[in-house]
Amino acid sequence: MHVSVEINSEHSPVRLKNGAGQDFVMSLAAGVNPNKYELFPMEVQKGKRSTILATAKMVTSESTKTTLAVEVKRYGQGSYKLSPAQKLRAGEYCLSPSDSNENFCWGIDPK
Numbered sequence: 001m002h003v004s005v006e007i008n009s010e011h012s013p014v015r016l017k018n019g020a021g022q023d024f025v026m027s028l029a030a031g032v033n034p035n036k037y038e039l040f041p042m043e044v045q046k047g048k049r050s051t052i053l054a055t056a057k058m059v060t061s062e063s064t065k066t067t068l069a070v071e072v073k074r075y076g077q078g079s080y081k082l083s084p085a086q087k088l089r090a091g092e093y094c095l096s097p098s099d100s101n102e103n104f105c106w107g108i109d110p111k
Contacts (some may be wrong), residue, residue, distance in 0.1 A: 005040075005103055006050040011092065018050050022108075023083045025075050034080040036099060039068040040081050041086040042092035049105070068093075 013043040016022065028034055040051040052066055054099040069085035082095065 004015060004052045005041075005042075005048055005088040005094065005096070005101070006048055007103075007105065008048055010044045010047055010049060012049070012107045016106060016108045018108055018110055019081050020108075022088055023081050024095065024104075025079050025081050027079045034072045035097075036081070036097045037070065037072070037082060038098055039070045039082075039084060040094050041068060042064060042094055042105070044092055047072075051094060 026034065026037070042049040042051045068088070071081070071083045071085055073081045074080040088108055090108045092105065094105040094109045096103045
């Protein structure tokens with residue numbers, strides 16, 4: 001069984017230049033855990049972007065995800081800075097909370 005996201009366009013309109021900063025600042029409501037946000041690489045195929053948010057095997061309780069590591073730090077009064085643990089290469093990505101279908105997508109241009 002897969003839980004996935006599919007978006008009907010190859011590229012996000014939100015673009016970063018390769019080599020630019022890759023930190024994201026989020027203002028969250030009181031009580032929202034910033035550590036529930038996960039970073040996913042997206043695959044581009046046939047005019048769409050997609051990623052698998054979770055995979056589970058019906059026979060066992062084993063599950064896997066294709067997440068990339070993210071560091072979370074407090075940023076000011078009510079905000080958090082999310083930074084990829086490693087520099088991201090050119091491509092398409094999304095941040096998604098583990099308990100929601102919401103996604104924030106962006107792409108990194110090769111040049």
